[in-house]
Amino acid sequence: MIFTVTSNGQAASGTFRMVLSSPEYHGSARGGQFAYILLPGYYLRRPFAISDCGEGWLEIIYCTVGNGTRELSGMAPGTRLDVLADLGHGFDIRATKDAAVLFGGGAGIAPLKLLARELAAAGKKVTAIFGFNRAVDIPEAIMDEIRSSGAEVLIATMDGSAGTKGFVTDALREHGCSFDYWYSCGPLPMMKAVCKAVDCGGQVSMEARMGCGTGICYGCSIMTAKGARRVCKDGPVFDREDIIW
Amino acid sequence: MVNERLSVTLAGVKMDNPVVPASGTFGFGLEMDRYDLNVLGGISLKGTTLEPRYGNPLPRIAETPSGLLNCVGLQNPGIDAFLATKVPALRKVYGGAIIANISGFSLEEYVKCCERASACGDIDIIEVNVSCPNVHGGGMAFGTSAKAAAEVTSAVKKVVKGKPVFIKLSPNVTDIVEIAKACEDAGADGLTLINTLLGMRISLATRKPLLSNRTGGLSGRGIFPVAVRMVWQVAHACSIPVMGCGGVASAQDVIEMMMAGATAVQVGSENLRNPLACKEIIESLPEEMDRLGIGSLTDIIGVA
Numbered sequence: 001m002i003f004t005v006t007s008n009g010q011a012a013s014g015t016f017r018m019v020l021s022s023p024e025y026h027g028s029a030r031g032g033q034f035a036y037i038l039l040p041g042y043y044l045r046r047p048f049a050i051s052d053c054g055e056g057w058l059e060i061i062y063c064t065v066g067n068g069t070r071e072l073s074g075m076a077p078g079t080r081l082d083v084l085a086d087l088g089h090g091f092d093i094r095a096t097k098d099a100a101v102l103f104g105g106g107a108g109i110a111p112l113k114l115l116a117r118e119l120a121a122a123g124k125k126v127t128a129i130f131g132f133n134r135a136v137d138i139p140e141a142i143m144d145e146i147r148s149s150g151a152e153v154l155i156a157t158m159d160g161s162a163g164t165k166g167f168v169t170d171a172l173r174e175h176g177c178s179f180d181y182w183y184s185c186g187p188l189p190m191m192k193a194v195c196k197a198v199d200c201g202g203q204v205s206m207e208a209r210m211g212c213g214t215g216i217c218y219g220c221s222i223m224t225a226k227g228a229r230r231v232c233k234d235g236p237v238f239d240r241e242d243i244i245w
Numbered sequence: 246m247v248n249e250r251l252s253v254t255l256a257g258v259k260m261d262n263p264v265v266p267a268s269g270t271f272g273f274g275l276e277m278d279r280y281d282l283n284v285l286g287g288i289s290l291k292g293t294t295l296e297p298r299y300g301n302p303l304p305r306i307a308e309t310p311s312g313l314l315n316c317v318g319l320q321n322p323g324i325d326a327f328l329a330t331k332v333p334a335l336r337k338v339y340g341g342a343i344i345a346n347i348s349g350f351s352l353e354e355y356v357k358c359c360e361r362a363s364a365c366g367d368i369d370i371i372e373v374n375v376s377c378p379n380v381h382g383g384g385m386a387f388g389t390s391a392k393a394a395a396e397v398t399s400a401v402k403k404v405v406k407g408k409p410v411f412i413k414l415s416p417n418v419t420d421i422v423e424i425a426k427a428c429e430d431a432g433a434d435g436l437t438l439i440n441t442l443l444g445m446r447i448s449l450a451t452r453k454p455l456l457s458n459r460t461g462g463l464s465g466r467g468i469f470p471v472a473v474r475m476v477w478q479v480a481h482a483c484s485i486p487v488m489g490c491g492g493v494a495s496a497q498d499v500i501e502m503m504m505a506g507a508t509a510v511q512v513g514s515e516n517l518r519n520p521l522a523c524k525e526i527i528e529s530l531p532e533e534m535d536r537l538g539i540g541s542l543t544d545i546i547g548v549a
């Protein structure tokens with residue numbers, strides 16, 4: 001589906017957000033599903049979690065880590081991009097009884113933004129705990145939007161320049177919230193630490209270098225407790241017990 | 246609604262059109278849920294081995310300037326599960342040519358797999374991959390020597406009854422014509438070419454190879470002229486039919502590959518960029534043929 005860039009701008013140091021629109025798109029993404037974007041001049045598409053969506057548009061939040069994402073950050077409104085939207089299986093909000101905690105790090109905040117909105121709309125209590133390196137890495141406007149969707153947002157920074165000094169698990173200890181389910185997206189060591197620190201059930205969003213993104217090439221298969229699973233199609237969201245940490 | 250202008254007969258198997266998704270880029274067929282598979286002339290299924298295989302660790306995919314490297318490493322459920330579940334499930338919804346792609350690490354493994362596949366009525370063509378570059382001490386050795394490729398060919402031909410055997414050749418050789426001829430002499434009913442070219446990428450950040458297996462197979466648009474050259478050389482030197490493969494991304498590429506000598510044309514990596522690639526290529530063939538004054542695709546096979 002062809003989308004048009006409607007806005008694209010910096011949200012924090014090294015972090016950008018882009019809104020893409022298409023009249024054919026109906027805002028059908030669930031938190032954790034991803035958009036697979038073909039950038040002119042690159043052979044493979046780039047996967048990005050859909051961080052928000054509505055009738056005719058979707059949003060991505062991305063970090064500039066390589067040539068493709070750097071080029072993306074320079075794209076002007078009006079640029080047309082070929083996007084496969086709503087790929088993969090998202091987070092399951094029904095797994096939460098009353099209260100959920102979302103643990104995000106770096107670009108991992110992206111799918112959690114949409115998830116926070118879904119959970120809050122379903123009447124669940126939502127606390128989002130996000131980890132960053134420094135205060136300048138925090139996309140403040142995005143944090144505010146997540147708050148206004150009905151979630152409490154707590155921050156941890158490695159250098160202590162904002163919120164709790166340390167990891168998301170340190171912020172959890174400090175604030176001691178009560179919850180019955182959790183969700184996480186971010187660096188593997190972070191998700192692993194959350195798994196160790198928290199006993200109740202949870203879901204994690206995994207990353208893999210992808211070929212097709214649609215489940216036909218087996219380029220992204222990880223070994224799980226249930227056997228080989230494709231991150232792009234069977235995931236990217238998996239139950240915590242299924243991941244072989 | 247079959248357009249006879251597009252139909253071809255490949256080693257006795259009649260196909261509505263020459264377009265076939267290449268092995269490894271279309272799963273076992275049913276993974277593709279974006280269009281009715283019956284538009285496809287045939288489907289070459291993911292490479293299958295005697296035992297189930299998980300394949301290589303991640304990362305298995307690396308980007309290249311106009312293609313990709315892969316070291317998936319033949320992830321598959323093993324020949325018995327393949328025949329018991331994958332093939333019948335596909336046959337339930339698909340009427341075109343089903344091509345089983347067989348890989349092996351020894352002569353015996355090829356023979357066992359092909360013997361079992363031969364007994365499966367739902368399979369129309371057996372494609373023997375002697376060229377997969379991904380597995381240590383495996384496929385590579387067979388496809389890079391005329392003698393070994395001929396040995397595999399005659400061994401599997403002895404056990405396959407009632408359906409054509411295509412040998413899928415590796416481009417990582419000095420003289421592909423010599424190997425193609427050796428397979429033809431050993432009784433191959435057809436040849437598929439080319440498989441991937443051996444390549445490598447290194448991460449500038451980690452200073453280590455990007456792929457878990459260090460090397461991987463190069464495919465995609467960038468290899469198209471290599472594939473056209475090899476198909477042309479082989480098709481002109483052999484009299485058995487050729488399925489052309491490598492970098493095909495458009496109806497024009499299909500036509501060029503057929504002019505080089507291919508009777509059917511496989512589309513691989515392009516399915517990874519555009520899941521509708523095969524369907525769109527088939528749909529645009531008639532218009533492209535009109536533009537080029539081609540009445541029927543069979544008229545152009547090997548004209549170059």
Ligand SMILES: Cc1cc2nc3c(=O)[nH]c(=O)nc-3n(C[C@H](O)[C@H](O)[C@H](O)COP(=O)(O)OP(=O)(O)OC[C@H]3O[C@@H](n4cnc5c(N)ncnc54)[C@H](O)[C@@H]3O)c2cc1C
Nearest residue numbers: 046047048049061062063066067068069107110207208209
């Ligand atoms: C399901 C999923 C969701 C993602 N969501 C987001 C998101 O919301 N925001 C965000 O900033 N990033 C996200 N990523 C990571 C993002 O896809 C990569 O950062 C991006 O592809 C890098 O492209 P590049 O050209 O800048 O990097 P390069 O390193 O130049 O890319 C080269 C190749 O490697 C691939 N690649 C590189 N890094 C990664 C990676 N970490 N994961 C997967 N493929 C990679 C690229 O897609 C490309 O094929 C997600 C990844 C996955 C798998």
Ligand SMILES: Cc1cc2nc3c(=O)[nH]c(=O)nc-3n(C[C@H](O)[C@H](O)[C@H](O)COP(=O)(O)O)c2cc1C
Nearest residue numbers: 267268269292315374439440464465491492513514
């Ligand atoms: C991800 C991937 C997996 C592949 N797996 C197989 C396989 O299992 N067996 C095989 O014979 N070829 C396999 N191939 C090779 C393709 O079938 C094809 O020969 C090659 O990719 C060249 O065509 P292309 O440039 O159109 O992709 C694979 C290719 C890719 C990209």
Ligand code: FES
Nearest residue numbers: 211212213218232
């Ligand atoms: S990237 Fe192809 S199966 Fe997941």
